[in-house]
Amino acid sequence: AQRVTQPEKLLSVFKGAPVELKCNYSYSGSPELFWYVQYSRQRLQLLLRHISRESIKGFTADLNKGETSFHLKKPFAQEEDSAMYYCALNGGATNKLIFGTGTLLAVQP
Amino acid sequence: EAGVAQSPRYKIIEKRQSVAFWCNPISGHATLYWYQQILGQGPKLLIQFQNNGVVDDSQLPKDRFSAERLKGVDSTLKIQPAKLEDSAVYLCASSKLNRARGATYEQYFGPGTRLTVT
Numbered sequence: 001a002q003r004v005t006q007p008e009k010l011l012s013v014f015k016g017a018p019v020e021l022k023c024n025y026s027y028s029g030s031p032e033l034f035w036y037v038q039y040s041r042q043r044l045q046l047l048l049r050h051i052s053r054e055s056i057k058g059f060t061a062d063l064n065k066g067e068t069s070f071h072l073k074k075p076f077a078q079e080e081d082s083a084m085y086y087c088a089l090n091g092g093a094t095n096k097l098i099f100g101t102g103t104l105l106a107v108q109p
Numbered sequence: 110e111a112g113v114a115q116s117p118r119y120k121i122i123e124k125r126q127s128v129a130f131w132c133n134p135i136s137g138h139a140t141l142y143w144y145q146q147i148l149g150q151g152p153k154l155l156i157q158f159q160n161n162g163v164v165d166d167s168q169l170p171k172d173r174f175s176a177e178r179l180k181g182v183d184s185t186l187k188i189q190p191a192k193l194e195d196s197a198v199y200l201c202a203s204s205k206l207n208r209a210r211g212a213t214y215e216q217y218f219g220p221g222t223r224l225t226v227t
Contacts, residue, residue: 004151032213043112044152044200044218086151094165095213096142099151 006100021072023087032090033070039083113219121225127189134203144200
């Protein structure tokens with residue numbers, strides 16, 4: 001079955017600390033993975049996708065097929081990074097997204 | 110460019126009543142999605158349109174939910190009759206026409222409609 005798992009509902013860190021938001025997936029085939037972010041009172045928006053292999057707002061995510069993971073990382077957290085983060089998987093032929101349950105990142109000053 | 114528009118933003122109804130949500134996608138976006146997001150969960154796809162045809166409605170509770178996208182632009186999602194478990198945020202998203210897997214276009218989300226069924 002196609003599934004995305006985000007084990008942490010809440011991750012609280014201090015400003016300047018490293019951040020790692022975990023995401024594991026289940027998919028038979030070559031996966032296409034994304035991270036979406038929702039800042040307070042804003043819309044859900046794309047943060048990054050694995051095929052781009054780029055850093056957005058200091059965040060990176062590497063697809064590890066052996067561990068079926070796509071963890072989101074940032075070396076130094078900023079207060080403006082506080083938001084809800086969703087990992088999502090392209091579900092197949094229709095390109096629908098399958099979302100995880102999300103992780104709330106709270107960066108303390 | 111203008112983003113995805115949705116209305117209403119909030120709706121409170123009693124169970125067994127009906128409700129309708131409206132979505133206007135970004136101009137030129139061929140693909141339109143309706144997601145249901147229950148509190149504490151991620152968005153779940155209900156139905157996906159490509160132009161005015163349905164691509165995926167496998168998770169749409171068809172006994173009570175219906176959706177249409179006339180003329181391949183605006184879309185409406187209806188619930189009739191509503192149940193308590195339908196309380197959720199209903200998100201509309203749109204994207205350009207995806208032609209190949211592995212090169213999917215970004216989905217742009219609307220602000221959502223928060224439905225409370227009492």
